[in-house]
Every structure is written in structure tokens, then in C-alpha cells.
Amino acid sequence: MRYWRVRKSLTVVLLLLAGVFSPAAGAAELMTKVKVGDPAPDFTLQDHNNKPVKLSDFRGKKNVVLAFYVLAFTGG
Amino acid sequence: MQAYQSDIAHYNDTDTQLLGISVDSFASNKRFADDLALTFPLLSDFKRIVSQQYGILDAERNVAIRTTYVVDKQGIVRHIEQGSEAIDPSGAKQMCTLLKQE
Numbered sequence: 001m002r003y004w005r006v007r008k009s010l011t012v013v014l015l016l017l018a019g020v021f022s023p024a025a026g027a028a029e030l031m032t033k034v035k036v037g038d039p040a041p042d043f044t045l046q047d048h049n050n051k052p053v054k055l056s057d058f059r060g061k062k063n064v065v066l067a068f069y070v071l072a073f074t075g076g
Numbered sequence: 077m078q079a080y081q082s083d084i085a086h087y088n089d090t091d092t093q094l095l096g097i098s099v100d101s102f103a104s105n106k107r108f109a110d111d112l113a114l115t116f117p118l119l120s121d122f123k124r125i126v127s128q129q130y131g132i133l134d135a136e137r138n139v140a141i142r143t144t145y146v147v148d149k150q151g152i153v154r155h156i157e158q159g160s161e162a163i164d165p166s167g168a169k170q171m172c173t174l175l176k177q178e
Contacts (some may be wrong), residue, residue, distance in 0.1 A: 010098040011102070014112070016169060017105055030143075031131070031132060031141060031158065031159045032130060032143060032156060033131025033154055034129075034130045034131065035129060035156070036153055036155065036156055037152065037153065038152070039153070040147040040152070040153050041126075041129045041130065042151075043125070043129065045097065045120060046119065046120050047102070047105075047117035047118060047120075048102050048109045048118045048119075049106065051117075052093065053117050055095075058149075059151045060089075062117070062149065062150050063092040063146065063149055064092065064093045064095060064145075064146075065080070065093070065094050065144065065145075065168050065172065066145040066147060067077070067080065067095065067096050067165075067168075068097045068130070068138075068142060068143045069096055069142055070139045070140065070142060071104055
């Protein structure tokens with residue numbers, strides 16, 4: 001009984017590993033020109049108070065989370 | 077955006093600036109930010125220039141595909157999430173913790 005349980009969990013581990021390392025399941029193709037390791041292209045955009053915000057102004061000071069979203073699909 | 081707002085203390089603690097970007101006008105973004113009482117900027121990419129620069133413009137719907145980039149202090153992209161995965165900010169949040177430890 002115990003043996004079977006071990007075998008079962010081993011199988012689960014192997015299946016998980018296969019999932020992680022297979023290119024199909026692991027790295028779903030992202031549609032983005034900018035990849036991990038690339039410099040983030042600089043830009044200046046107006047914020048919601050109509051003030052300009054420049055990405056490179058944060059360089060050397062802060063990490064930045066750039067969250068592209070779609071207002072119409074955000075439900076409010 | 078609400079999820080980010082509720083975790084704002086974490087982003088402040090990890091020296092992280094949150095920036096929301098959408099192709100909506102700044103007036104729509106203002107309404108959205110006011111409704112949710114957001115304390116970080118929502119940027120308007122009305123002309124789709126930045127969405128194109130990053131290569132995430134959905135040509136059919138003419139909107140940016142929901143994508144989250146975590147950029148480190150050197151200006152390098154360290155983490156990307158897209159589509160339904162990008163709705164949950166926990167991956168981005170974790171990356172900010174890692175960057176703080178560097």
C-alpha cells in the first residue's frame with residue numbers, strides 16, 4: 001500500500017516537472033516586443049490629472065510596475 | 077487596479093512605483109481613479125504609441141493586451157505577465173520583493 005502511494009506521488013512529481021519544462025506548457029507565447037532582460041522603452045504619457053509622467057524619471061530610484069489594462073474590460 | 081491599490085503598502089516598502097496604462101482618455105482614467113480612490117497614476121496611451129512600442133497592441137480591437145511588466149531600477153524588464161494571468165498581481169508583487177533583496 002505504502003509503495004503504491006510513493007509511486008503515485010512520484011508520478012505526480014514527474015508529471016509536474018514535465019509540465020514545467022515542456023516548452024508548450026511552460027512558456028506560453030507572449031505577444032510582446034519587449035522581453036525579460038530588455039531595457040524598457042522610455043515614454044512620456046499624461047496621467048489622469050493630465051500631468052506628464054516619464055518612465056526614465058524613476059531610473060536609479062524606483063522599480064516600476066507597468067500595468068497595461070483595458071478600462072472597458074475592467075468593469076468600472 | 078484595485079488589487080494593486082489594496083497592496084500599495086507592499087509596493088511602497090519595496091521602492092516600487094505603480095503605473096497603470098490604458099488607451100483610454102485621461103478623463104476616463106480620472107473617473108476610474110476617483111471611483112476606486114487610486115493613489116497611483118493611470119497613464120493615457122490614447123495614441124497607442126506606447127502600446128505599439130511594447131508590441132502589445134491588439135490590432136483588431138485597437139486596445140493594448142492586458143500585460144504587466146516589472147522594470148527594475150536600472151530600467152530593465154525583469155518580469156512579464158500577460159492575459160488572464162496579468163489580472164492577478166501576485167507574480168508582480170513577488171518580483172518586487174525579490175528586487176528589494178538584490
